[in-house]
Amino acid sequence: MKSFYDVQQLLKKFGLIIYFKDEHNTIEMMNQELKDIHQSGLISNEDFIQARLILNQRKMGKL
Numbered sequence: 001m002k003s004f005y006d007v008q009q010l011l012k013k014f015g016l017i018i019y020f021k022d023e024h025n026t027i028e029m030m031n032q033e034l035k036d037i038h039q040s041g042l043i044s045n046e047d048f049i050q051a052r053l054i055l056n057q058r059k060m061g062k063l
Contacts, residue, residue, distance in 0.1 A: 001047060001051060002054075004055070005029060006051075007051045008061060010043070011033055011034070011037075014042065016033050018033065028056050030055055
């Protein structure tokens with residue numbers, strides 16, 4: 001997983017398509033859904049950490 005698009009595709013595998021007009025809200029909701037999926041044991045720790053890193057970088061304007 002290398003990009004914001006990859007994180008979107010990961011969430012899409014679980015039937016989640018998240019979009020808000022405000023990108024900050026989109027990222028926050030994606031983070032919350034990732035936490036829920038991870039706590040349910042549906043994704044690995046590695047995927048969870050990588051996805052969160054990508055979202056945090058996007059939030060900080062680095063991607």
